[in-house]
Amino acid sequence: MSLETFKIRWPRNVPGRFYVDATCLDCDLCRALAPGVFVRDEEHGNSYVGRQPETPEEVSGCLEAVAGCPQEEVHDDGLQFDWQAIPPVVPWFQPPSKNA
Numbered sequence: 208m209s210l211e212t213f214k215i216r217w218p219r220n221v222p223g224r225f226y227v228d229a230t231c232l233d234c235d236l237c238r239a240l241a242p243g244v245f246v247r248d249e250e251h252g253n254s255y256v257g258r259q260p261e262t263p264e265e266v267s268g269c270l271e272a273v274a275g276c277p278q279e280e281v282h283d284d285g286l287q288f289d290w291q292a293i294p295p296v297v298p299w300f301q302p303p304s305k306n307a
């Protein structure tokens with residue numbers, strides 16, 4: 208993942224392979240495909256990864272979400288990303304306003 212890509216990663220995503228970026232339309236597809244992995248941010252009206260998938264079925268649901276998200280906002284960074292090198296909260300990130 209490049210630094211530019213990391214800048215659009217929604218900060219509530221837990222570290223790990225899958226994440227949602229900051230322009231989610233809140234269509235519910237990913238939450239339907241992998242319930243419990245993708246959760247709704249009630250404050251901002253978007254999805255994020257609340258926990259990484261734990262079963263092959265959940266991984267499959269996540270991969271379907273990557274392929275099916277209408278905004279191409281669900282991302283798979285594979286298993287090689289060094290999360291220890293990046294802070295869990297990106298200090299410069301400002302969530303977009305839904306009212307703008």
Ligand code: SF4
Binds near residue numbers: 231234253275277278
């Ligand atoms: S499928 Fe994409 S647009 Fe729909 S809720 Fe999930 S991240 Fe948002």
